[in-house]
Amino acid sequence: LIAFFQPKLLTGQHVLVTAGPTYEAMDPVRGITNLSSGKMGFAIARAAREAGAEVTLVAGPVCLPTPRGITRVDVRSASNMLEAVMDKAPVADIFVATAAVADWRPAQEAEQKIKKDGSGQAPTLSFVENPDILATLAQSPRAQSGELFCVGFAAESQDLVANAQAKRLRKGVPLLVGNIGPATFGQDDNTLLLVDEQGVRELSRDTKLALARKLIADIAHKTRATG
Numbered sequence: 001l002i003a004f005f006q007p008k009l010l011t012g013q014h015v016l017v018t019a020g021p022t023y024e025a026m027d028p029v030r031g032i033t034n035l036s037s038g039k040m041g042f043a044i045a046r047a048a049r050e051a052g053a054e055v056t057l058v059a060g061p062v063c064l065p066t067p068r069g070i071t072r073v074d075v076r077s078a079s080n081m082l083e084a085v086m087d088k089a090p091v092a093d094i095f096v097a098t099a100a101v102a103d104w105r106p107a108q109e110a111e112q113k114i115k116k117d118g119s120g121q122a123p124t125l126s127f128v129e130n131p132d133i134l135a136t137l138a139q140s141p142r143a144q145s146g147e148l149f150c151v152g153f154a155a156e157s158q159d160l161v162a163n164a165q166a167k168r169l170r171k172g173v174p175l176l177v178g179n180i181g182p183a184t185f186g187q188d189d190n191t192l193l194l195v196d197e198q199g200v201r202e203l204s205r206d207t208k209l210a211l212a213r214k215l216i217a218d219i220a221h222k223t224r225a226t227g
């Protein structure tokens, strides 16, 4: 019912959202991932849809139902996620990167399950850095010209304000949303910090859906003011 009364602030806009963790395989049955639940990203996708947007949600491995009326693309690794995002980016007006993308992946994915060799020696894994999906989009010509509004997320375990401000500049995005992790992982509640050119604004503790609606209203306001 609340959704019915939401102002349709994003009618005609296409919102692209990434959510959840990524999974980086080391062999056919094992890999590296993280504890992101995807709840914040799914809430944002839902709130954007309620606001009248067309929504594409690119999701890593999560256990969440698809919000009504959106297009969901399931992916596994950071490279898969980048590919799915690049596919939709040309038609997107707003990109919200909530995914907890693995920063590194195993340098090699073994074709067969890695077996113990009986020597008692553990295997050594080496890693390579994954592509930075948000930075890639933020540096694209459409983002640089203001046609694509990019929003980053940052879960920090300390110095949230300073880290979020630094990350906003490093990623080159107009809006960076900070939350204190990993305490928030998997929870239904969150506290968000909106960091933009003007400064810092706190959205106080609330459900992820209520916060998502406030964030979407803020993004709609910003994209109207600039576009």
Ligand code: CTP
Pocket: 018, 078, 097, 098, 099, 100, 101, 102, 103, 130, 131, 132, 133, 134, 135, 151, 152, 153, 154, 155, 167
């Ligand atoms: N991000 C991304 N692709 C990556 C890493 C991060 O798109 N390979 C996005 C996340 O979705 C998030 C933002 O970048 O919106 C910030 O992610 P975060 O992990 O906080 O930043 P990093 O640049 O990876 O820095 P670090 O983890 O070292 O703090």
Ligand code: CA
Pocket: 101, 102, 103
């Ligand atoms: Ca990271």
